[in-house]
Amino acid sequence: MHPALLVQDLRVSLRGRALIDGVSFALDPGQRLALLGASGSGKSLTAAALLGKLPAAMSVSGRLQINGMDVPLSNRRSRRAGITAIHQDPMSSLNPLVRLGKQLEIPLRHAGLSVPAARQQALELLVSAGIEEAERTMESFSGELSGGQLQRVCIALALACRSTVLVADEPTTALDMVSQAKVLDALSLYSESGHSTSVQSASAGAMLFITHDLPVAAAFCHQALVLGSGRIVEEGSIRSLVERPKHQYTKQLVEAAHADFDSLPSEATA
Ligand SMILES: Nc1ncnc2c1ncn2[C@@H]1O[C@H](COP(=O)(O)OP(=O)(O)OP(=O)(O)O)[C@@H](O)[C@H]1O
Ligand SMILES: [Mg+2]
Numbered sequence: 185m186h187p188a189l190l191v192q193d194l195r196v197s198l199r200g201r202a203l204i205d206g207v208s209f210a211l212d213p214g215q216r217l218a219l220l221g222a223s224g225s226g227k228s229l230t231a232a233a234l235l236g237k238l239p240a241a242m243s244v245s246g247r248l249q250i251n252g253m254d255v256p257l258s259n260r261r262s263r264r265a266g267i268t269a270i271h272q273d274p275m276s277s278l279n280p281l282v283r284l285g286k287q288l289e290i291p292l293r294h295a296g297l298s299v300p301a302a303r304q305q306a307l308e309l310l311v312s313a314g315i316e317e318a319e320r321t322m323e324s325f326s327g328e329l330s331g332g333q334l335q336r337v338c339i340a341l342a343l344a345c346r347s348t349v350l351v352a353d354e355p356t357t358a359l360d361m362v363s364q365a366k367v368l369d370a371l372s373l374y375s376e377s378g379h380s381t382s383v384q385s386a387s388a389g390a391m392l393f394i395t396h397d398l399p400v401a402a403a404f405c406h407q408a409l410v411l412g413s414g415r416i417v418e419e420g421s422i423r424s425l426v427e428r429p430k431h432q433y434t435k436q437l438v439e440a441a442h443a444d445f446d447s448l449p450s451e452a453t454a
């Protein structure tokens with residue numbers, strides 16, 4: 185079986201300066217991989233490269249495969265390449281002038297559903313993503329919702345797009361603890377197979393979860409990569425990283441988060 189996502193020797197440079205320098209990893213269906221690293225280490229650029237959203241002045245090379253199919257790393261690619269994103273700022277993924285229900289219905293209509301069926305599925309997805317007033321949310325514009333609610337709308341949108349891979353860049357950083365938990369619950373839908381929502385693809389989605397928050401990564405992800413200056417400096421299971429950190433940055437992260445680990449279960453919950 186192919187991995188859901190395969191990245192080989194990813195390199196991004198700007199005017200001869202290497203920003204991402206030979207990053208390789210694979211993600212299986214249903215797997216959640218945490219991408220950790222200090223500010224400026226290249227996490228968001230890695231995400232942008234995978235999403236085909238690098239600034240035009242940057243050059244990129246390497247290999248990207250989704251479900252065993254080569255996908256060009258250039259910015260010129262189909263919108264349906266099988267990879268979608270959730271950002272720290274959900275407003276950047278939503279059109280402020282279009283009702284949220286309509287935005288959810290668009291990919292469902294592209295998938296061949298009739299207007300009433302797409303509307304029904306959109307409603308179901310909002311409910312699955314933990315939106316309490318789904319009917320009202322369908323009629324709302326993005327400016328009328330809170331940050332946590334918008335993150336959950338974006339998760340519903342990612343589910344509607346049926347993509348194989350979800351890249352979540354600091355999706356909970358701007359949220360309070362309660363909203364954070366709700367967003368993580370909604371995100372976990374993405375990587376669980378056999379969920380009852382009929383539009384969700386049969387195989388579980390793979391997730392690249394970018395975060396500064398080691399306790400969240402430890403509770404939510406299985407594996408982790410640590411970036412330093414655009415290279416992978418450490419990788420392995422979250423547990424091994426927490427228990428035996430090798431790189432200086434990982435040691436600092438573990439030290440800073442130590443108090444939180446006392447309340448962690450003995451294995452990652454996923
Ligand atoms: N548009 C850009 N133009 C020039 N350099 C950039 C640009 N975007 C990022 N960089 C550089 O690329 C490197 C990696 O940046 P990136 O945004 O990926 O960091 P990050 O790990 O996501 O950091 P943070 O945790 O602060 O979000 C940094 O040195 C940054 O200065
Ligand atoms: Mg970033």
